[in-house]
Amino acid sequence: MKMNFLYKIAMSFALSVSLLLGASAFGLSNASAQEVPKSQKAIVVVSFGTTFAEARQLNIESVEKRIAQAFPEYDVYRAFTSKIVMKRLAENSNIHVNDLETVLNKLKKDGYKEVIIQTTHLTPGEEYDKKVVATVEKFNGAFDTLSIGRPVLFFHGENGKPNDFTIAVNALKKQLPALQLQGKTVVFMGHGSPHQHNPAYQALQEQFDAAGLHVIIGVVEETDHPNLQDVEKLLKERNIKKITLMPLMLVAGDHANNDMAGDEKDSWKNTFLADGYQVETYVHGLGENTGIQDIYVQHVRDVIKGLK
Numbered sequence: 001m002k003m004n005f006l007y008k009i010a011m012s013f014a015l016s017v018s019l020l021l022g023a024s025a026f027g028l029s030n031a032s033a034q035e036v037p038k039s040q041k042a043i044v045v046v047s048f049g050t051t052f053a054e055a056r057q058l059n060i061e062s063v064e065k066r067i068a069q070a071f072p073e074y075d076v077y078r079a080f081t082s083k084i085v086m087k088r089l090a091e092n093s094n095i096h097v098n099d100l101e102t103v104l105n106k107l108k109k110d111g112y113k114e115v116i117i118q119t120t121h122l123t124p125g126e127e128y129d130k131k132v133v134a135t136v137e138k139f140n141g142a143f144d145t146l147s148i149g150r151p152v153l154f155f156h157g158e159n160g161k162p163n164d165f166t167i168a169v170n171a172l173k174k175q176l177p178a179l180q181l182q183g184k185t186v187v188f189m190g191h192g193s194p195h196q197h198n199p200a201y202q203a204l205q206e207q208f209d210a211a212g213l214h215v216i217i218g219v220v221e222e223t224d225h226p227n228l229q230d231v232e233k234l235l236k237e238r239n240i241k242k243i244t245l246m247p248l249m250l251v252a253g254d255h256a257n258n259d260m261a262g263d264e265k266d267s268w269k270n271t272f273l274a275d276g277y278q279v280e281t282y283v284h285g286l287g288e289n290t291g292i293q294d295i296y297v298q299h300v301r302d303v304i305k306g307l308k
Contacts, residue, residue: 040113042075047120049080050253051088059251059287066293079103081131100135108142118149123200149299153200165207171291185214185240188248189260192219242278252285
């Protein structure tokens with residue numbers, strides 16, 4: 001499960017370059033400069049964001065770069081939805097990333113005609129609805145075409161549309177350890193929502209179960225389900241003794257490093273250890289998974305083809 005040594009060297013060099021040069025090192029922009037558009041077509045890759053520099057490079061920039069490579073006829077821009085992340089980056093690191101509305105206003109001013117918004121959010125939850133969909137609705141009629149590429153988990157395979165949940169399971173298989181041994185499983189930690197239940201996690205769990213994979217999904221938000229207590233109940237029912245914790249999140253940021261794998265007493269790792277489980281941690285965001293990167297590229301392609 002460790003990254004290849006040469007890959008780590010290459011990524012370390014890329015991180016150093018990107019930290020010095022910012023997103024423009026990969027031909028990207030946060031639409032804050034007065035650059036001249038190369039075309040009349042743009043893709044805005046919108047993410048929650050993170051203050052973790054290495055996680056930003058390995059997870060967010062990797063997805064942006066893959067999209068830029070796959071669609072060279074489009075200019076690719078970055079936007080974040082978390083105001084807290086943007087504020088901390090500006091104050092602590094002098095890194096300025098714009099929100100989606102600011103980027104769209106800039107693209108409108110610069111005369112872009114076709115704009116695709118590709119979200120990196122995993123599910124169509126509250127952040128996606130209020131920060132992406134609601135913002136895009138403000139710009140109806142501002143461009144010749146303005147479309148949104150769906151999150152990773154969206155379609156259920158009905159009416160001739162793809163089953164995004166099956167596709168995601170196949171992508172996530174790439175990072176699962178050997179789990180043939182009885183009593184061993186992967187526990188994924190997703191975000192969840194403090195305000196409304198997100199059924200996408202249960203639907204994904206059902207796909208893992210149907211595939212016969214030893215995986216249990218939980219969410220960090222205690223008010224949502226399946227939460228930590230739900231996970232513990234299922235572990236006991238399945239007589240699990242050994243756990244590998246993984247973030248079910250684009251970025252291995254604060255939740256992954258602290259809530260999941262941190263040294264605090266109430267982290268998932270220490271909670272499970274205190275309850276007698278053998279625990280390993282895999283602190284890598286989904287943005288490092290090439291199968292997940294492929295999904296985002298395909299969702300942009302689907303928008304271009306008119307699949308919504």
